[in-house]
Amino acid sequence: MASITSSKPSLKQHQKTAGVQKLEADLRHLSSQGSKPCKPQLINREQVQLLVENMPKQVLLEAFENIKLLNSNQEGASDSLSIKLESNSSFPCFEQTSTEVDSSVNETRGLQDVSVDQEKKTSEYGSVKNSSVSAKVSDGTSSLGKTSGSAKISDRVDYAEGGKRSMCRGSTSSDVSDESTCSSFSSSISKPHKANDLRWEAIQAVRAKDGVLGLSHFRLLKRLGCGDIGSVYLSELSGTKCYFAMKVMDKGSLASRKKLLRAQTEREILQSLDHPFLPTLYTHFETDKFSCLLMEFCPGGDLHTLRQRQPGKHFQEQAVKFYVAEVLLALEYLHMLGIIYRDLKPENVLVRDDGHIMLSDFDLSLRCTVSPTLVKTASLESEPLRKNPVYCVQPACIEPSCIQPSCVAPTTCFGPRLFSSKSKKDRKPKNELGNQVSPLPELMAEPTDARSMSFVGTHEYLAPEIIKGEGHGSAVDWWTFGIFLYELLFGKTPFKGSGNRATLFNVVGQPLRFPESPVVSFAARDLIRGLLVKEPQHRLAYKRGATEIKQHPFFEGVNWALIRCATPPEIPKPVEIERIPGPASTSEKAATVAAAPGQKGSENYLEFDFF
Numbered sequence: 046m047a048s049i050t051s052s053k054p055s056l057k058q059h060q061k062t063a064g065v066q067k068l069e070a071d072l073r074h075l076s077s078q079g080s081k082p083c084k085p086q087l088i089n090r091e092q093v094q095l096l097v098e099n100m101p102k103q104v105l106l107e108a109f110e111n112i113k114l115l116n117s118n119q120e121g122a123s124d125s126l127s128i129k130l131e132s133n134s135s136f137p138c139f140e141q142t143s144t145e146v147d148s149s150v151n152e153t154r155g156l157q158d159v160s161v162d163q164e165k166k167t168s169e170y171g172s173v174k175n176s177s178v179s180a181k182v183s184d185g186t187s188s189l190g191k192t193s194g195s196a197k198i199s200d201r202v203d204y205a206e207g208g209k210r211s212m213c214r215g216s217t218s219s220d221v222s223d224e225s226t227c228s229s230f231s232s233s234i235s236k237p238h239k240a241n242d243l244r245w246e247a248i249q250a251v252r253a254k255d256g257v258l259g260l261s262h263f264r265l266l267k268r269l270g271c272g273d274i275g276s277v278y279l280s281e282l283s284g285t286k287c288y289f290a291m292k293v294m295d296k297g298s299l300a301s302r303k304k305l306l307r308a309q310t311e312r313e314i315l316q317s318l319d320h321p322f323l324p325t326l327y328t329h330f331e332t333d334k335f336s337c338l339l340m341e342f343c344p345g346g347d348l349h350t351l352r353q354r355q356p357g358k359h360f361q362e363q364a365v366k367f368y369v370a371e372v373l374l375a376l377e378y379l380h381m382l383g384i385i386y387r388d389l390k391p392e393n394v395l396v397r398d399d400g401h402i403m404l405s406d407f408d409l410s411l412r413c414t415v416s417p418t419l420v421k422t423a424s425l426e427s428e429p430l431r432k433n434p435v436y437c438v439q440p441a442c443i444e445p446s447c448i449q450p451s452c453v454a455p456t457t458c459f460g461p462r463l464f465s466s467k468s469k470k471d472r473k474p475k476n477e478l479g480n481q482v483s484p485l486p487e488l489m490a491e492p493t494d495a496r497s498m499s500f501v502g503t504h505e506y507l508a509p510e511i512i513k514g515e516g517h518g519s520a521v522d523w524w525t526f527g528i529f530l531y532e533l534l535f536g537k538t539p540f541k542g543s544g545n546r547a548t549l550f551n552v553v554g555q556p557l558r559f560p561e562s563p564v565v566s567f568a569a570r571d572l573i574r575g576l577l578v579k580e581p582q583h584r585l586a587y588k589r590g591a592t593e594i595k596q597h598p599f600f601e602g603v604n605w606a607l608i609r610c611a612t613p614p615e616i617p618k619p620v621e622i623e624r625i626p627g628p629a630s631t632s633e634k635a636a637t638v639a640a641a642p643g644q645k646g647s648e649n650y651l652e653f654d655f656f
C-alpha cells in the first residue's frame with residue numbers, strides 16, 4: 046500500500062492555493078445552504094490531498110464527516126494519506142436555550158466513596174508504579190499553579206469503600222498527571238463554528254463595557270452538582286437571560302489538595318474543544334480565591350439519572366444506540382486531539398436541551414501525542430458507487446440551524462445506511478460481525494503510543510490493565526465504552542461486586558456474562574464482547590480506534606455524519622429558569638459567604654458550598 050505523507054506545513058490563509066480556496070468556498074457554501082434538499086458533493090483525490098495539506102483542522106474534520114470521498118482513479122483506491130492536524134479545532138455548534146434543571150438522582154448507588162486519597166493508596170493487585178509528570182503549560186493566562194515539573198507517586202492504592210460521596214460513583218485518581226507529554230496543545234478559545242451562539246456576544250458586550258468579566262457579573266441560580274475539584278452552578282449573566290454552567294474551584298483548596306494540575310488539565314482541554322457533543326468553554330476567569338470556568342449548561346441532567354427513570358431502569362436498545370453513537374463520536378474526536386478521556390460513565394454524559402449529549406468532566410483525561418491518518422482503503426463496495434454516486438452532504442448539519450425542525454427528516458440519520466439505493470439482496474453477505482466494508486474513507490486517529498501508569502477512573506469502569514498497574518493507553522476508553530454500553534442496555538455494570546475490592550477482582554478475573562433479561566440483540570452483545578476483552582491489545586478498536594467500532598453491525602443504519610440531526614430518544618422538558626425555587630445570589634456576595642466557612646448564607650444569597 047503506497048503511502049503519501051504530507052510533510053508541508055499548513056499554509057496560512059493568504060497562502061492558500063486556488064484549489065483549496067475553491068474547496069473551502071464550496072464547503073462554506075454548503076454550510077450556508079441551511080435546510081435545502083440534500084445535494085450530492087463529490088470530491089476527488091487531489092482535493093482530498095489539498096484538504097489534508099492545507100485546510101484548518103476544523104474544516105478538515107467537517108469535510109471528513111460530511112463529504113464522501115470519490116476516487117478519481119482506480120489506483121488511488123489503495124493509497125493512504127497521512128494528515129497533520131493543526132491544534133485549533135472546530136465543529137459546528139448548536140444554539141441552546143437553557144431552561145430546565147433536573148439533577149435529581151432516584152437511586153442510591155451501591156458504591157460509595159472511591160475518590161482515593163492521592164498520597165496513600167494500597168492495592169490487592171500491587172502498587173501503582175511511579176509516575177513522572179511532564180505537563181506542558183499551554184498559555185499564560187491563568188493564575189492557577191503552572192506545575193510543569195514532575196511529580197512522583199509511589200504509594201499503594203487503597204480501595205476505600207466508605208466515604209464522602211454516597212450517591213454517585215466517584216472517580217479515582219492516584220496521580221496528578223501522567224508521563225505522556227503533550228505536543229502543540231492549543232489553548233485557543235477561538236471556536237469559529239460556535240460563533241453564532243449569542244452567549245459569546247453577551248460576554249463580549251460585558252467585556253467591552255466593563256473591561257473585564259468577573260464573578261460579579263453573574264447571578265448564581267442553583268448548584269447543579271459538585272465534583273472532586275469544584276462545584277458547578279447554574280448562572281445567569283446578569284441582565285442577559287444567558288445561562289451558563291459555572292464551575293467554581295477554590296484555589297486554596299486545589300493547592301492544598303494537590304489538584305491544581307488536574308484543574309489546569311481540565312481547563313486546557315476544555316479550551317481546545319469545539320464539537321457538538323463536547324462542552325463549550327466560553328471563558329475562564331479568576332478571583333483572588335476562585336478559579337471559574339464558564340461552560341454551556343445542559344438542562345437534561347445526566348444519563349445515569351435518566352436511566353433510573355426508564356422502565357426497568359435500562360434504556361431501549363434504539364435509545365442506547367443513539368447515546369453510545371454520540372459518545373463514540375466525542376471519544377473519536379478526543380482521541381484525534383490526543384486526549385484519552387478515561388472517565389466515561391453515565392454520570393459524565395449530560396443531556397442538552399435538544400436531547401443530544403455532551404460528554405463532561407475532563408480532569409482525569411490524559412493528553413498525549415497522536416498522528417491522525419486518513420486512510421483510503423480499497424473498498425470493493427465503493428466501486429459501484431462511483432458509477433452511481435449518491436454522496437450526500439447535508440449542509441443543514443454543518444450549521445447550528447440543523448437542530449431546527451426544518452432540518453432533514455431526522456430519521457434519515459438513523460435509517461438505512463447512506464447508500465439506500467442498493468437493495469438488501471444486492472448487498473454482499475457479511476461473513477462475520479464487525480467485518481463491514483465501509484465506503485467512507487477511514488480515519489485512524491488513535492493515540493496508540495500513549496502510556497500512563499496512573500490509577501484513574503471509576504471502579505466499575507476501570508479497565509483490567511489499569512487495575513493491574515501494567516500501564517495503559519487509549520484502549521481504556523474502549524473498555525469503558527463497553528461497560529457504558531452494557532450498563533445502558535442492562536441497567537447494571539457487568540463486573541460489579543459487593544464492594545470496590547470485589548469489583549476490581551471481577552474486572553480482572555471474571556468472565557463476561559450477560560443477564561437473561563432484558564433481551565438485547567446479538568449485535569449488541571457481540572460488540573460488548575469485542576470491547577470487554579481483558580487484554581487491551583486484543584480489544585476491539587485497539588489499533589484503529591473508533592473507526593473499528595463504527596463499522597460494527599450494532600451501528601448498522603447509523604449515519605455518522607448526520608447523527609447530530611437525528612431525533613433524540615428524549616427531549617428534556619423546558620422549565621422556566623425564573624421559577625426555579627430558592628434564592629439567587631449575586632455571585633460576589635455568594636463568594637463572600639463561601640469565603641467564610643461556617644457562616645450561613647443569608648436568605649438573599651445562594652450559599653457556596655465547596656467540596
Ligand SMILES: Nc1ncnc2c1ncn2[C@@H]1O[C@H](COP(=O)(O)OP(=O)(O)OP(=O)(O)O)[C@@H](O)[C@H]1O
Nearest residue numbers: 216269270271272273274275277290341342343406
Ligand atoms: N455543563 C453542565 N450543565 C449542567 N450540569 C453540569 C454541567 N457540568 C457539570 N454539571 C453537574 O455538576 C456536577 C459536578 O460536575 P463536575 O464536572 O465538577 O464533577 P464530577 O462530574 O462529579 O467529576 P469530578 O469529581 O471528577 O470533577 C455534575 O455531576 C453535573 O451534575
